[in-house]
Amino acid sequence: xxxxxPRTLPLSKRGLNFEMLMWIFTRLSALxxxxxxxIAIIGALIMGARTQMNMADVLRWGFMPNSSHxxxxxxxxxxxxxxxxxxxxxxxxLFVAVAHGVHGLVVISDDYIVSARGRNIAxxxxxxxxxxxxxxxxxxxxxx
Amino acid sequence: xxxxRNVSLATGLRYQGQGPxxxxxxxxxxxxxxxxxxxxxxxxxxxxxxxxxxxxxxxxHWVFQIFIFFCALFHAINGLRITICDLFPKLIEYQxxxxxxxxxxxxxxxxxxxxxxxxxxxxx
Numbered sequence: 001x002x003x004x005x006p007r008t009l010p011l012s013k014r015g016l017n018f019e020m021l022m023w024i025f026t027r028l029s030a031l032x033x034x035x036x037x038x039i040a041i042i043g044a045l046i047m048g049a050r051t052q053m054n055m056a057d058v059l060r061w062g063f064m065p066n067s068s069h070x071x072x073x074x075x076x077x078x079x080x081x082x083x084x085x086x087x088x089x090x091x092x093x094l095f096v097a098v099a100h101g102v103h104g105l106v107v108i109s110d111d112y113i114v115s116a117r118g119r120n121i122a123x124x125x126x127x128x129x130x131x132x133x134x135x136x137x138x139x140x141x142x143x144x
Numbered sequence: 145x146x147x148x149r150n151v152s153l154a155t156g157l158r159y160q161g162q163g164p165x166x167x168x169x170x171x172x173x174x175x176x177x178x179x180x181x182x183x184x185x186x187x188x189x190x191x192x193x194x195x196x197x198x199x200x201x202x203x204x205h206w207v208f209q210i211f212i213f214f215c216a217l218f219h220a221i222n223g224l225r226i227t228i229c230d231l232f233p234k235l236i237e238y239q240x241x242x243x244x245x246x247x248x249x250x251x252x253x254x255x256x257x258x259x260x261x262x263x264x265x266x267x268x
Contacts, residue, residue, distance in 0.1 A: 030224065105179060
């Protein structure tokens with residue numbers, strides 16, 4: 001098997017366009033989601049999850065720190081789990097995840113939709129999805 | 145312009161892309177699975193009522209839990225490999241080794257999770 005040497009272009013010759021920015025956003029948002037989920041899990045352990053929740057419930061809270069996700073556990077008081085800190089954390093996780101996910105759907109659709117018109121339609125649908133799911137999610141997080 | 149493939153479907157199915165291709169397609173399946181789950185879950189929670197609680201009850205089933213945990217865990221671990229290799233491009237040379245490490249991390253965690261889920265669902 002032959003190996004090709006990766007070539008490195010100077011910054012001035014690299015394309016700096018929207019697709020490239022979304023490429024790096026996908027990587028950085030993955031790291032951000034790791035960080036936010038770790039914050040949520042560590043926070044749950046500090047708030048007493050070690051004795052009041054099982055592992056599955058901690059993970060459920062970790063993937064989206066919303067107080068309705070710990071309602072069915074032995075947590076005595078939901079108030080600390082519904083604090084503004086957790087609502088902001090959940091909101092950030094929501095925005096990052098929705099943008100990362102919908103951009104992923106656009107990337108997948110580009111493999112099957114090749115006409116310029118079809119790709120434009122896919123992009124318009126993706127923008128509508130990002131806005132509507134962010135608003136719906138934010139409403140659920142803030143009212144639960 | 146329409147989509148043109150240079151190979152037949154049968155040839156495509158026999159494509160032997162090996163490890164890297166397997167992670168590519170599983171990453172895609174995992175991403176789609178989570179995307180559909182999150183979309184339906186947000187919609188169900190937003191709508192609420194009997195329709196919402198019916199949809200959200202699906203997620204407590206053990207078959208669905210095994211599927212969605214596979215999606216989330218594989219996508220997360222494979223995504224971390226992609227992120228690390230892309231941010232430090234010199235490491236791309238070792239991506240096959242990285243994929244072996246990935247499976248070594250994924251299989252024990254997923255295996256334990258499946259055991260716990262099945263134990264809770266069927267064993268009692």
